[in-house]
Amino acid sequence: MTAPWWQTAVFYQIYPRSFAASRPSPTGDLAGIAARLDHLAWLGVDALWISPFYPSPQADFGYDVSDHCDVDPVYGDLADFDGLLAACHARDLKLLVDLVPNHTSDQHPWFQAAQSSRDDPKRDWYIWRDGSPDTPPNNWRAAFVHTPAWTWDDATGQWYLHLFLPEQPDLNWANPEVVEAMHGVMRFWLDRGVDGFRIDVVHGLGKAPGLPDDPEGTTLPHATLNDTAENHEIIRGLRRVVDAYPGDRLILGEVYLLDTERVATYYGHADELQLAFNFPPLYTPWKGRRWRDQLADTERWIEARGGWPTWVLSNHDNPRHRTRYGSEARARASLFLLLGLRGSPVLYAGEEIGLEDAHIPPDRVVDPGGRDGCRAPVPWTGDPDHGWGVTDPWLPWPPEPDVRNVAAQVADAGSIVHLYRRLLAARKASPALQLGDHAPVETPDGVVAWRRVGPEGGGDRVVAVNMGAEPARLDVAGRVVVASDGAGEGEPFGGTLAGDSAVLIEP
Numbered sequence: 001m002t003a004p005w006w007q008t009a010v011f012y013q014i015y016p017r018s019f020a021a022s023r024p025s026p027t028g029d030l031a032g033i034a035a036r037l038d039h040l041a042w043l044g045v046d047a048l049w050i051s052p053f054y055p056s057p058q059a060d061f062g063y064d065v066s067d068h069c070d071v072d073p074v075y076g077d078l079a080d081f082d083g084l085l086a087a088c089h090a091r092d093l094k095l096l097v098d099l100v101p102n103h104t105s106d107q108h109p110w111f112q113a114a115q116s117s118r119d120d121p122k123r124d125w126y127i128w129r130d131g132s133p134d135t136p137p138n139n140w141r142a143a144f145v146h147t148p149a150w151t152w153d154d155a156t157g158q159w160y161l162h163l164f165l166p167e168q169p170d171l172n173w174a175n176p177e178v179v180e181a182m183h184g185v186m187r188f189w190l191d192r193g194v195d196g197f198r199i200d201v202v203h204g205l206g207k208a209p210g211l212p213d214d215p216e217g218t219t220l221p222h223a224t225l226n227d228t229a230e231n232h233e234i235i236r237g238l239r240r241v242v243d244a245y246p247g248d249r250l251i252l253g254e255v256y257l258l259d260t261e262r263v264a265t266y267y268g269h270a271d272e273l274q275l276a277f278n279f280p281p282l283y284t285p286w287k288g289r290r291w292r293d294q295l296a297d298t299e300r301w302i303e304a305r306g307g308w309p310t311w312v313l314s315n316h317d318n319p320r321h322r323t324r325y326g327s328e329a330r331a332r333a334s335l336f337l338l339l340g341l342r343g344s345p346v347l348y349a350g351e352e353i354g355l356e357d358a359h360i361p362p363d364r365v366v367d368p369g370g371r372d373g374c375r376a377p378v379p380w381t382g383d384p385d386h387g388w389g390v391t392d393p394w395l396p397w398p399p400e401p402d403v404r405n406v407a408a409q410v411a412d413a414g415s416i417v418h419l420y421r422r423l424l425a426a427r428k429a430s431p432a433l434q435l436g437d438h439a440p441v442e443t444p445d446g447v448v449a450w451r452r453v454g455p456e457g458g459g460d461r462v463v464a465v466n467m468g469a470e471p472a473r474l475d476v477a478g479r480v481v482v483a484s485d486g487a488g489e490g491e492p493f494g495g496t497l498a499g500d501s502a503v504l505i506e507p
């Protein structure tokens with residue numbers, strides 16, 4: 001049996017507001033993405049996930065959807081989407097769209113109807129509770145705004161639930177009409193030809209009956225705690241929708257529970273998510289011992305139940321790992337984790353040129369969740385407009401755009417973008433790196449190293465990442481295929497790994 005495409009694919013997340021603009025504009029658009037596909041093909045990624053581009057009041061920059069089956073004029077129209085999808089498929093790139101099923105915008109016609117009267121047929125599509133206007137129905141906290149997850153609706157005299165902003169009321173997945181409506185949204189995009197979905201807050205959908213309080217005194221938003229039994233049948237339903245289509249359509253779920261053991265349950269018994277984001281590694285500091293624990297957890301919980309892991313270090317919700325780890329050397333070395341560990345990597349646009357978060361002065365803050373820095377626009381050139389046709393995009397440029405831009409780095413064979421390209425190519429050429437088993441390699445404390453075993457016997461690869469500042473000895477003989485600092489590639493490995501560096505060895 002050949003592996004499904006999503007097991008060997010390297011995914012690349014695009015935040016459409018910040019990726020590229022097809023005409024002079026402070027915000028990106030779908031045609032802008034299409035115009036940059038050559039860069040992605042050159043880089044060597046296999047699949048794109050595009051964050052929401054649907055009509056939206058942009059209270060949460062697209063994660064507040066007011067129409068799931070259209071394109072916001074800011075990003076173009078459905079014809080642009082179809083053009084982008086065709087252009088991706090012509091280059092053998094898969095395309096995932098972002099399904100946001102947990103909530104809608106408060107401007108969505110569904111919520112407008114629900115809010116209009118207690119008797120409206122759509123009232124029960126959302127989650128309403130009686131009470132007095134000064135006591136929310138339970139102690140759940142909303143994400144980002146540090147308020148109760150409930151807003152009082154004066155006109156109809158009830159509370160509605162929102163795990164995120166008040167502008168993002170939660171849908172009621174206990175109502176079969178909601179389930180059917182959202183399955184219809186999936187079919188709308190599947191019929192257009194998308195290869196699957198990244199699913200937003202997929203662990204949020206099923207609310208426990210009675211909406212029991214979170215542990216007393218918790219400061220965590222309920223969105224990080226909603227690990228309910230109800231979720232699993234809902235997700236099996238989503239899976240049945242994609243499985244009815246040919247071509248291994250994928251559901252890659254955002255399971256934002258910071259516990260790998262719990263994340264693993266969302267793979268079900270090969271009948272829930274094919275892939276689940278696992279965030280604990282993203283929050284793990286640059287320390288060998290801590291990373292070894294993460295690898296052990298992934299093996300123990302996800303792989304042991306037959307799940308295929310994912311690896312992600314940056315996205316549109318967290319400071320970039322180049323910023324978190326504090327140096328380009330570490331950003332380079334960490335790519336060997338993403339592309340060398342067993343599982344499907346998800347890269348975030350701009351990490352291939354080593355972007356840091358932008359500095360956002362107080363008067364430029366736009367996200368209530370404090371996530372603007374990692375969402376800064378990608379600089380494509382060294383020109384004053386950096387390829388956007390305007391010099392003042394919706395967020396400030398990331399640091400050093402004059403030199404840290406795509407054109408400058410593509411022209412420099414020693415740059416980080418060339419490291420990404422070489423390691424992506426080495427992965428594509430190696431069945432062991434794509435699909436092989438893994439085994440630990442003995443190392444000193446600050447080093448994490450493992451062997452990927454060729455599925456057909458032979459072709460093994462060893463990956464070693466030195467998270468310490470000092471050089472480390474590594475008892476592996478073989479040829480250096482790719483080195484994070486570019487040193488000694490093609491030559492025999494000398495047995496020493498510099499601090500904050502990584503190497504791929506063919507034994």
Ligand code: TEU
Nearest residue numbers: 060063143144164200201221223256317
């Ligand atoms: O994020 C959901 C989520 O739970 C976390 O990523 C979030 O950072 C955490 O709850 C903080 O406490 C998804 C999207 O990725 C994010 O951009 C949206 O804002 C959110 O859903 C709401 O749609």
